[in-house]
Amino acid sequence: MEEILEQVESLATETGFAIWFLIGAALVFFMQAGFAMVEAGFTRAKNAGNILMKNLMDFCIGTVCFMIIGFSLMMSENYLFGFIGVPNMQIFTDFGSFIESNASSFVFNLVFCATAATIVSGAMAERTKFISYCIYSAVISLVIYPIEAGWIWNGDNGWLTVMGFHDYAGSCAIHMVGGICALIGAIMLGPRIGKYTKDKDGKIKSHAILGHNITIGALGCFILWFGWYGFNGAAATSVTELGSIFLTTTIAPAVATVTALIFTWVKNGKPDVSMCFNASLAGLVGITAGCDALDALGATIVGIVSGILVVLTIEILDTKLHIDDPVGAVGVHCVNGIWGTLAVGLLANPDAPAGLSGLLYTGSFTQLGIQALGVVAVGAWAAVLITITFTIIKKTIGLRVAPEEEIEGLDPTEHGLPTAYAGFMLMPETIAVDEVEVPAVTGDVPAAEAVEVREMPRAAAAVSSSADGVKFTKIEIVCREAKLEELKNAMINIGITGMTVSHVMGCGLQKGRPEYYRGVVVEATLLPKIQVDIVVSKVPVATVIETAKRVLYTGHIGDGKIFVYDVENVVKVRTGEEGYAALQDVE
Numbered sequence: 001m002e003e004i005l006e007q008v009e010s011l012a013t014e015t016g017f018a019i020w021f022l023i024g025a026a027l028v029f030f031m032q033a034g035f036a037m038v039e040a041g042f043t044r045a046k047n048a049g050n051i052l053m054k055n056l057m058d059f060c061i062g063t064v065c066f067m068i069i070g071f072s073l074m075m076s077e078n079y080l081f082g083f084i085g086v087p088n089m090q091i092f093t094d095f096g097s098f099i100e101s102n103a104s105s106f107v108f109n110l111v112f113c114a115t116a117a118t119i120v121s122g123a124m125a126e127r128t129k130f131i132s133y134c135i136y137s138a139v140i141s142l143v144i145y146p147i148e149a150g151w152i153w154n155g156d157n158g159w160l161t162v163m164g165f166h167d168y169a170g171s172c173a174i175h176m177v178g179g180i181c182a183l184i185g186a187i188m189l190g191p192r193i194g195k196y197t198k199d200k201d202g203k204i205k206s207h208a209i210l211g212h213n214i215t216i217g218a219l220g221c222f223i224l225w226f227g228w229y230g231f232n233g234a235a236a237t238s239v240t241e242l243g244s245i246f247l248t249t250t251i252a253p254a255v256a257t258v259t260a261l262i263f264t265w266v267k268n269g270k271p272d273v274s275m276c277f278n279a280s281l282a283g284l285v286g287i288t289a290g291c292d293a294l295d296a297l298g299a300t301i302v303g304i305v306s307g308i309l310v311v312l313t314i315e316i317l318d319t320k321l322h323i324d325d326p327v328g329a330v331g332v333h334c335v336n337g338i339w340g341t342l343a344v345g346l347l348a349n350p351d352a353p354a355g356l357s358g359l360l361y362t363g364s365f366t367q368l369g370i371q372a373l374g375v376v377a378v379g380a381w382a383a384v385l386i387t388i389t390f391t392i393i394k395k396t397i398g399l400r401v402a403p404e405e406e407i408e409g410l411d412p413t414e415h416g417l418p419t420a421y422a423g424f425m426l427m428p429e430t431i432a433v434d435e436v437e438v439p440a441v442t443g444d445v446p447a448a449e450a451v452e453v454r455e456m457p458r459a460a461a462a463v464s465s466s467a468d469g470v471k472f473t474k475i476e477i478v479c480r481e482a483k484l485e486e487l488k489n490a491m492i493n494i495g496i497t498g499m500t501v502s503h504v505m506g507c508g509l510q511k512g513r514p515e516y517y518r519g520v521v522v523e524a525t526l527l528p529k530i531q532v533d534i535v536v537s538k539v540p541v542a543t544v545i546e547t548a549k550r551v552l553y554t555g556h557i558g559d560g561k562i563f564v565y566d567v568e569n570v571v572k573v574r575t576g577e578e579g580y581a582a583l584q585d586v587e
Contacts, residue, residue, distance in 0.1 A: 017237055021104055024234020028111040031227035032059050032118060037220025038281075039122040042211035042274065042327040046409025047126045048420035054130070058118040058137050059111075065141035066110045067091060074146035075105060075154055082159030084147050108234065109149070112174055115231075116145045119178025122327030123186045127193075127406050130414045132393045139389045140181065148378045149173045164367070165374040166348075166356055169232045171289030171340035172374060177382040179334020182325065184383060188390045189399055191324035193406055206319050209326070214273060221277040225253060228284045232291040241353040245291045248299040249284065255303025256283025260311055267311075275311055278328045282310035285333055286340040290347065293354035298347035305343075306336050338375055345371040470580045472567035473541045477532040478506065479552045479560035484530045490551045491534065494543055498583075500533040529560070535567055537580050 036055035040048045062070075069087050076085030090098045091106070098106075117140045124133065151158040152165060152173045167173050196204050211217060232249045236242035260279030264272035286306035287299055294302065313331035317323040325331070345368025348358030357364050393399055400406075405413035412418055479487060484501065491499060506529050536544060545562055552560050572582035 018104065020236070020242075021108065021234050024230035025104075025108040025111050027227045027230025028108075028115065028234070029059070031111075031224050031231065032056075032114060034220045034223030034227060035115075035118045035121070037216045037223060038277070039125060039220075039327050041213045041215065041217025041220060042122070043125045044209065044409070045212040045419070045421055046411055048212070048411065049415055049417040050130065050410035051121065051125060052420070053415060054121045054133055054137075055118050057134055058121065059114040061134060061137045062114045062117055062141035063110060065138050066106075066113050066146070068142075070113065070141055070143075070146040071102075071106050071109065073143070074109060074150040075102070077157070079150070079154065079157035082151070082157060082162060085150055085154065085157070109153075112149070112170060113141050113145050115170075116174045116178040117141055119175065119329055119333050120182045120185055123182035123325045123329040124189055125326045126410065127189055127400050128185075129398060129401055130410070132397060132399050135393055135397075136181075136185070136386075136389060140386070144181070144382055144385050144389075145173075145177060148177060148381050151378070152374070160374050160377070163373070164370050166293060166344050166354065166367070166371070167289045167341060167374070168292045168354070169235070169288045171285060171287075171337045172378055174337075175285045175288065175333040176337030176341065176375065177378060179330050179332070179337050180379055180382045181386045182329040183323070183334055184386050185390060185399075186323050186325050186330070188387075188394060189324075191322065192326070193403060195324045196322050204322055206322065211274065211326075217274065217277060221280055224281060225284060228253075228288075232288055236292075238353075241292060244353050247296065248287050248291045248294050251296055251299040252287035252303040252306065253280045253283030255300050256280060256286070256307035256310070259304050259307025263308055263311055272311075274328075275314070278310050278314065278332055279307045281332045282306040282336045285336040286343065288337075289340045290344040290354075293344050293348040293352050293356045293358075295349040295352055298343070298349060298358070298360075301347060302340065302343050305339060309335050309339060338379075341375050342368065342371050345369070470537060472535055472537050472570055472579075472583075474565040474567045475534045475536065475541065475544050475548075476563040476565065477534070477548050477552075477560065478504065478529050478563075479532070479548075480558065481528060481530050483552050483560075484532070487532060487548065487551050490547050491532075491544070494547050495539045496534055496536070496544070498534070502531045502533075504529050504531045527558070535570060535583065537570075537583050 032055055036052050039055065040051040043051060071091070072087035072089070073085045076088055078086040078088065080086060090102070117137050120136065120140075121133070151160040152167050154161065156162060192209065194207060195209060196206055199205055228249055229246060233242050233245040236245055256279045257276050260276050260282075261271045264270075264275050283303045283306045286302045287294070290298065290302070310328065310331045313335045314325070314328045317325055317330060323330070344356065344358065345365075346359050347361075348354065348356035348367060349361055350357055356367055359365060359368050390399060401410065401413065411420055477487065481503075488499070488501075505527065507527055534544065541564065545564070548562055569578060570582040571578050575582075
């Protein structure tokens with residue numbers, strides 16, 4: 001009886017983890033939404049539709065390619081020299097046997113493949129031809145990812161597996177490979193228009209191009225963190241192993257985020273919001289390879305290093321190497337993918353479920369050497385093939401859209417989508433240009449080229465009202481947003497019966513205040529302000545000005561300005577009344 005109970009319990013456990021394996025695959029698929037949100041939020045609104053389309057097609061094109069040949073190259077039982085699987089097309093020729101033995105594995109490895117492909121989207125955002133991106137996505141899903149992933153995960157067939165290389169959930173196979181492709185793609189594309197300019201001395205200056213929706217970016221980060229529990233934990237075969245994976249998958253990104261928070265706060269004077277979100281993802285990437293091999297201390301060390309690495313990498317690429325990576329994909333995935341893979345050889349605890357021997361615990365360099373060999377081999381494979389792929393694309397159909405299309409945005413030019421935010425007013429953007437001397441215009445302008453300037457006559461109603469001794473004055477007040485309610489109440493108290501309030505952008509002589517976005521100074525020459533327009537005739541102008549000055553004064557730069565204009569006439573649309581009568585309330 002005990003034997004039967006043990007068999008039933010074993011079968012139930014096995015069935016439960018088989019179901020969890022598929023649930024994990026579904027969680028990894030949901031991460032596509034997270035990547036789409038992060039990339040869309042960290043780029044400009046005029047390209048949001050293009051970003052979403054690329055993330056969708058990464059999975060859909062990847063499915064077709066992985067189904068045709070990719071899965072066979074990766075997981076075929078017939079393997080040539082531990083290097084490449086022999087395609088067998090079993091999914092089409094023997095579907096019954098395929099679903100019995102490979103269906104779960106196919107779905108799980110497919111969603112991982114799509115993740116590797118979509119990493120590149122953010123680094124090449126806002127200037128890549130859509131057709132060129134689709135071709136790249138097909139190549140990585142057909143050849144690049146399946147072959148190197150087979151080295152690592154195809155049981156006893158892959159040569160790295162045989163050597164003892166450990167990459168539990170893909171720091172190397174997925175994130176490093178995607179990050180290397182992202183780096184090479186960004187280099188071959190070149191920076192976005194206006195990202196870098198030269199000053200008068202020829203020095204290259206980096207300009208911050210802010211993402212249009214940090215809220216969407218934050219949502220994407222949380223979706224990815226949630227999905228990562230499936231990403232790292234789906235292959236677990238015991239509750240103990242799963243618990244250990246969940247523990248390290250929680251500690252590393254949390255510590256990385258706190259590290260980036262402190263690091264950017266000390267460095268820039270304020271904590272960088274977008275960098276902290278990047279750090280969360282960097283910590284997740286860093287722990288992915290050793291999520292089953294590290295303990296709490298190891299996960300903490302991974303998090304600290306990841307939080308610093310991601311900030312330094314993004315800033316060095318941007319300000320020193322002048323490589324334009326809009327979302328920080330290289331810092332998050334490439335650099336921390338390498339770090340996470342090597343961390344297994346350094347920090348693996350023999351008491352963890354994987355039972356590996358890290359240098360910190362045993363003093364043995366063996367595992368670290370194997371990890372380093374795997375990083376070099378997989379990195380070289382990805383770098384060579386993606387360089388060939390991008391070079392062919394660039395020489396044939398081209399990688400980059402035309403400058404006019406880039407400036408207008410990829411949504412309308414690549415997809416015929418006027419905007420992804422119909423119904424919302426979008427702020428105009430400025431494009432940075434090189435600082436050059438503007439030659440002064442000298443000499444007389446030929447008469448044929450001159451623009452005739454005429455003084456327009458004053459409105460008749462205004463002349464008559466002036467003759468009657470009635471004067472209208474417009475007072476335009478530009479002030480801080482926080483002072484609006486206080487100013488409005490003060491105006492009402494002195495008898496002002498109407499005003500127009502607008503949100504505006506502007507600056508004074510101080511040219512805004514310096515802030516940092518992803519380590520780059522934001523040239524905040526335009527700051528949000530409130531503009532209040534008031535036209536008076538009965539209330540003394542001096543009273544309005546003195547009241548406004550009293551309410552708005554703080555003694556700090558940015559208190560605002562008051563402008564006073566003569567008004568020719570006032571017309572009330574509803575009644576047709578003009579002049580003084582048009583400004584009076586209905587009795």
